[in-house]
Amino acid sequence: MKYIVILIIVLYCSVNTFAQLNPQSKQITQKFFPEIETLENTTPALQKNKGFTDYDDLMLFLNNLVEQHPENIKLNFIGKSQKGYQIPLVLLATQNTKEKIKVWMQGGLHGNEPASTEGMLYLLDKLLNDSKYTYLLDDIDLAIVPMANIDGYLKQDRYAANGLDLNRDQTKLMAPESVSLKQAFSDFNPEIGLDFHEYRPYRKDFTQLSDFGITSLFDAMFLYSGNLNVPENIRTLTDTLFVENARRILDKNELKHHDYISTGKYGGEIHFNQGSTNA
Template identity: 65%
Template structure:
């Protein structure tokens, strides 16, 4: 009996780490044959089983540092909840040429190993392949290869406290989220790319087709459609950066599509296309007037099936983004400056466009492509349902240190009153309140509506002023407008009730 228990535990542990793949050999061979273009130069590629562990990660990075000490810097941005130092590698060839700052990261979800391995492979090829020398001359690059170390080491999407780091970008409750966001703000990039993997075999898919279907796309691109992101940056991201990144995928025969996922509405499966939510990294960083994208590679739950193909697709996209950035330095910086000058109204609430369309999948039984007509809930076609005039500034009471600290971590510039001052402001008075019965991400969600009241109020020394004429201004309404779906009020960080006046004010122009 003891031996049987040991055997069962061993099998379970191997399965949890190696991930038995649900994908048939015939689907892999027909649609997702592995790449022969990838060299075995990173830890996971040098072993048959398992993925890069923390010890191997640090050994790899330290070897890179010792071999390229003139252009590589390695430091730690903070610790994981279980005490692991989170490394960041910065690559910068010392010269006086014009450069563009690019941020890349992988491993935000611990069960997406090709995202981390793509980052390691990119580091290796940039530094050891001479064909990239010219690219490197104009690049200031920061990479966090394994953002969620605790989750990664147990092949788990979530951080040690159960939080999803890619749903934590406004409330900032996980130590890893704070460390990554502070490092991002300090680096202040022009371009940001977040690498992920997605699950191609979903519970929703099992009842579709004859015997189930699977997602067919090697890669899905997510460029946020949040309406508070200046339109010129949304257009530049889509029509220059993502359009260029599609080209090498086409050359290698890798399929791609805008990001889609499933959701259930009244028991019916719908397709969410694109994203608007500032709780996730790609939208959050785009709201700081940065060219920002999230890359989803087909891989969660597949173990090492098509592992080199997954790395190759991610690597091809990463290289494309770097080339596009370095070849368009002046354009990117000019567009960011233009975005900083925009003074649009702020969108507080929105609704997605909804329509019917065919979506392509692979039928598991027939081993062929299949089109299924589904309801699409499209972020690209979103429209505003609540818009407010852009204030000159938001005012935050001096005792609201948690709000002020979160804004600071997000890179928002804050000024403080040196003396008492009187302003004409709008106050938020809660006129409708409800609390969700089920917690989300460990937070007690609140839904509110407010009555805006104009008042003349005096504010004491130390009161925080968040002016809306700064680079990261567009993230501020997402945090402070109480009805916004990812605001500190909606997430319950700012606790309130009906009749309360919030400790946040709008300074009128």
């Protein structure tokens, strides 16, 4: 039986291009991420002094990659956003006879989490142009949707044009973007599915934990299924195979990680919840 592992990776937004998200974020970035200057300015937002990658930037960036690497990359469109923008799907592969793992990645499902989209573009550049990473395509067929919620992204809003949270529309499929993503995902039929998001450590709840009002600065947080209705073998496979290997690589590179948590108030008290325990 073929198992599909779905994992949401939540990234801390640390790139100083995103400084306008919080008036303190540039100072925080410089304090906690002094290595930020080592990032190569290869993606649209990293090349700007201000602002994020917009749709025109995105398409220019992707078309340039196709022109430079026609043998390794294909650009398709899986549908349109509610405001008529074509949703790009990037397919990366090398021509060899090896049996490969099929991996699906998507970013920008929440339109106000630009680190996810920018991370996808940075990854595309590395896989195609950096010899330290190009070998990965010998073992992986990769499908990437870098900007899944285009309408929300362009106005830096969490929701789609009809007000729906696309990350809560995985089963009802009430938004056309959800239908397009589901169909493209099914057509590609991956073994691994990765959905990239962003979290901000500044939250009102955390002001009661310290004067600074901040939680730990994790480089990545993992959200994967812990719901008991999911078969135990799939839950175990996800945790002990995929996530555990990712944890080891992060540890090796001295990066911080944690299972994803959220907070809520109940009876006036703050409760911390581990993600992905609901149906």
